[in-house]
Amino acid sequence: MTNPQISIRNLCVDYITDAGDVRAVNNVSFDIGKGEVFGLAGESGCGKSTVAFSLMRLHKPPAFITGGEVLFDGHGDILQFSEDQINAFRWSEISMVFQSAMNALNPVLTMEEQFCDVIMRHTNFTRQQAIRRAEGLLEIVDIHPSRLQDYPHQFSGGMRQRLVIAIALALNPKMIIMDEPTTALDVVVQREILQKIYALKEEFGFSILFITHDISLMVEFSDRIGIMYSGELVEVAPSKQILETPFHPYTEGLGSSFPPLTGPKTRLTGIPGNPLNLLEVPKGCRFQARCSKAHEACFSQPTQLTQLEPNRFSNCHLFTKRS
Numbered sequence: 001m002t003n004p005q006i007s008i009r010n011l012c013v014d015y016i017t018d019a020g021d022v023r024a025v026n027n028v029s030f031d032i033g034k035g036e037v038f039g040l041a042g043e044s045g046c047g048k049s050t051v052a053f054s055l056m057r058l059h060k061p062p063a064f065i066t067g068g069e070v071l072f073d074g075h076g077d078i079l080q081f082s083e084d085q086i087n088a089f090r091w092s093e094i095s096m097v098f099q100s101a102m103n104a105l106n107p108v109l110t111m112e113e114q115f116c117d118v119i120m121r122h123t124n125f126t127r128q129q130a131i132r133r134a135e136g137l138l139e140i141v142d143i144h145p146s147r148l149q150d151y152p153h154q155f156s157g158g159m160r161q162r163l164v165i166a167i168a169l170a171l172n173p174k175m176i177i178m179d180e181p182t183t184a185l186d187v188v189v190q191r192e193i194l195q196k197i198y199a200l201k202e203e204f205g206f207s208i209l210f211i212t213h214d215i216s217l218m219v220e221f222s223d224r225i226g227i228m229y230s231g232e233l234v235e236v237a238p239s240k241q242i243l244e245t246p247f248h249p250y251t252e253g254l255g256s257s258f259p260p261l262t263g264p265k266t267r268l269t270g271i272p273g274n275p276l277n278l279l280e281v282p283k284g285c286r287f288q289a290r291c292s293k294a295h296e297a298c299f300s301q302p303t304q305l306t307q308l309e310p311n312r313f314s315n316c317h318l319f320t321k322r323s
């Protein structure tokens with residue numbers, strides 16, 4: 001990709017615990033374009049949040065970034081930033097919307113306090129200027145500015161999530177990471193919020209890393225999707241193609257695990273077997289034990305994400321052998 005917003009190269013993250021060292025993110029590489037929505041999908045525990053937190057350098061021990069580079073729009077490698085550099089960078093260049101709005105907001109402070117805290121910490125705005133900015137942000141997410149005086153519990157779940165989004169927008173970041181931004185909400189509110197986010201993205205031009213369990217929502221709202229399995233990126237493709245013509249057997253399995261958006265009803269098959277125990281990573285492909293197409297190379301040679309078509313990548317031996 002020419003001139004991406006962010007370039008993640010061979011990112012490795014380990015959890016170093018008494019039970020053993022776990023490589024939760026292994027050699028993950030992908031780019032997100034300017035203004036692009038990139039979806040990251042995969043079973044629970046495959047490493048999506050670990051990637052998200054590492055990009056913001058918000059990971060905490062026992063998680064350690066053990067390799068790779070994260071290049072952000074001419075700023076160099078985020079992973080090499082000093083604490084001061086990363087503190088200035090976080091929220092103003094990349095911000096994040098966490099899964100639970102209630103945990104992201106401070107229950108004992110009014111929203112005015114919370115907005116002013118973020119804005120005044122990162123700019124030289126006066127309090128009055130910060131309040132004006134906060135009022136503007138509330139309007140952007142369709143909440144009346146007078147509600148700045150309210151506490152988080154005085155808002156509905158959907159409104160709280162919109163408040164968190166408004167805080168993420170406060171410093172005009174170039175990229176927003178959204179880790180399960182609407183999982184706690186009902187389906188109708190979920191869609192409304194995602195439509196709002198999408199409209200804001202069109203208006204302000206930021207990029208989005210979008211993480212969700214809901215593959216149909218992801219296909220609808222993302223430009224491209226990366227599928228993770230056991231800490232590795234196994235496939236990257238435009239969202240319209242990834243389920244229609246999957247290259248990786250795991251993606252194929254994901255596609256048959258949920259009902260199609262359109263067309264006739266089909267029997268859902270799912271993916272047999274369990275996710276890999278990361279303490280016992282086999283030689284060869286990490287998906288080998290669950291793959292009906294596994295052959296000799298899959299048990300002996302490690303896989304590598306390989307470009308197969310201009311906009312398509314997969315790490316499956318079935319395809320890499322052909323190219």
Ligand SMILES: Nc1ncnc2c1ncn2[C@@H]1O[C@H](COP(=O)(O)OP(=O)(O)OP(=O)(O)O)[C@@H](O)[C@H]1O
Nearest residue numbers: 015017024043044045046047048049050051062278
């Ligand atoms: N504090 C920790 N100590 C040890 N291992 C951890 C810790 N936190 C996460 N892990 C392991 O790292 C792996 C990736 O976890 P992560 O939370 O990134 O997955 P995820 O894809 O975001 O899952 P989910 O969809 O459930 O949010 C998992 O196998 C998990 O067991």
Ligand SMILES: [Mg+2]
Nearest residue numbers: 048049050179
């Ligand atoms: Mg997660």
